[in-house]
Amino acid sequence: MKYDYLVIGSGPAGHVSAIRAAQLGLRVGIVEKDMAMLGGVCLNEGCIPAKSLYHSARVLDTVRRNPDLCGLEVRHGGIDMAGLVEKSRETARQLRNGLSFLFKKNSVDLIIGTARFVDKETVHVSGESGEASRVKAEKFLIATGSAPRPLPGIPFDRERVITSSQGIRLEKTPEKMLIVGGGAIGTEFASFFNTIGTGVSIVEIEDSLLPAEDREVSKRMRSIFKQKNIETLVSSRVKKVSVESGAVAVTIEGPDGETTEKYGLLLVSVGRIPSTSGLGLEKIGVATDDKGFIPVDERMRTNAENVYAAGDVLRTPMLAHLAYAEGEIAAETAAGQTSDPIDYSSVPNAVYSEVQAASVGMTEEKARSEGIDFRVGKQFFKSNGRAAVNSQTEGFIKIIADRDTGGLLGVHIIGYEAAESIHEFVVAKKAGLSVGDIAKTIHAHPTFSETAAEACRAVFGEAIHG
Known part of the structure; x- marks a missing residue:
């Protein structure tokens, strides 16, 4: 059989x-090298199982911290x-089965x-x-995803030196x-392991936690980590690792010199690399850059x-929701259809720690570096009625808007369910709405989303509850 369209890889981009x-x-045909990984890393080793663990930990922590919750008697024990x-x-299995159904x-x-190109219309598939x-196919999609980036000279042994793939198991x-x-x-992993009782240290080579986020969000997250006794070592790097006597000895070089500590586990999360080697791309002339991206x-x-x-084989943010969109456009x-190109400045990002962070668009630092004339509005959740009811008053919404037009340049949230709250701003930014449009939109009371409207009012110094 010759397909019109053959997809290599069943992750977010591929299956969509x-x-x-x-x-x-x-x-259409789709090639997946491992049935147990149907749906890709996101479904099996990333987004879905990880968020299941985070949710379970948060529920347990809520009960642990509120022994009189709803008048229930809570008996404490190990996790x-x-x-x-x-x-x-089981959650991953359910979704994997659902994906099989959708294919049928x-x-x-x-x-x-495992697929490898033979020529421009043929792949060799080995089981x-x-x-x-x-x-054979007329057209192909390469959607083979990515793999964890190792630390130079420090291989993963999957027991003491692990990746997120082992971390979720x-x-x-x-x-x-x-x-x-x-x-x-x-x-996210630091927050999770801390919640279940592990002593956690986190080292980052840049000068802030969450270096891609707005500085105020990064600073607040680091403060939250400090309150929870998570040690954060910024402007630091791992210089040496050795596994000895059932522990991992790690030498860290920081602003104050070198220190060596022993840990029960070392989890490496320093980014991912595209999985494009071994596909035979040279056989069909598909170019890759110096990092392997297409x-x-x-x-x-x-x-x-x-x-x-x-x-993830593209040099764009490695986000499952973005991969969905890229796969659909492909x-x-x-x-033979035409669809609107992706506005990458309107793609949301989210961090699923206990106190979440989410963002879309420019950081304040980026806007300033580009010489844009902007205003900033900020509203804290502590003044929100629903946040008070739910005992979830940590964090804020920060708006960066064009000074003259009020157009949204960037939005940054840290707080309860920030990943859900960001989408109002994603739609508004994509639709070209101003902060005034959002501020004048009546939001139901009491809801967390009321803080969105107040943050927009704060851009012009008009927040009612701020």
Whole structure:
């Protein structure tokens, strides 16, 4: 059989693209090298199981901190990590089964095996048991995702030196651990392990936690970590690691020199690298850059006329929701349709720590560096009625708006369910609405979203409850 469109990789970009292409009338196949990883890293080793663990930990922590909650008698005991992990695995299994159903529903053929290009219309697919076949297609999508970036000279042993992939499967936790990398994933894991009782230190080479976020958000998150006894070492790097006597000895170089500490576990979260090697891209002339990323145009077309790419193999933010959009555009292009290009400045980012952070658009630092004339409005959740009711008053919403037009340049939230609250601003920014438009929109009371309107009013110094 020759497919109209063959997708390599079943992660967020791949499975969305395959289903969308099938909806548009194309004969579609999708190749996944491991049935147990159907749906990709996000579904099996990232977004879904990790957030399941975080949610379980937060529920347990809420009960632990509120023994008289709803008049219930709470009996304290140890945390059943194996149970938490099993719940997260079951969640992933349910969604994986759902994805299999969607493929069947949309007549997408699932092919299990590792794909490698033979020529511009053929891939060789080899299975785990040694069986092999050749699959032909008119057009292809490369959506093979990414893998954890190792520390130079420090290999993962998957027992004491681990990645997030092993971190979500730990059924026993150490008394003390070090996380290398203070970005979103490192921050989330630090928050999770701290919540379940592990002593956590986190080291970041940049001069702030969450270096990609607005400085005020980063600073507040670090303060929250300090309150929770999470040690944050910024402007620091790991210089040496050795595993000895069931522990990991780590030498850290910081502003005040070198220190060596022993930890029960070292979790490395210093970014990810595209999984583009071994695909035979040289056989079909698909270009990659010096880091292995595949350059594409706004229609997700590579330099090879019948080959598209989407998701983590692109030099765009490695976010599942962005991969969805990129995959959909690739499918529509392959089917001869035209769709609006992605506005990357309106793509939201979220950090799922106990106190969440979320953002869209420019940071204040970025706006200042570009010489933009802007105003800042900020409103704290402590003045919000629903936040008080829910005992979730930590954090704020910060708005960066054009001084003359009131147009949204950037929004930064730290607080309860920030990842949900950001979408009002994403829609407003994409639609070209001003802070005045949001401020004049009546928000239901009592809700956390009222703080959004107040933050917009604060841009002009008119917040009622601020």
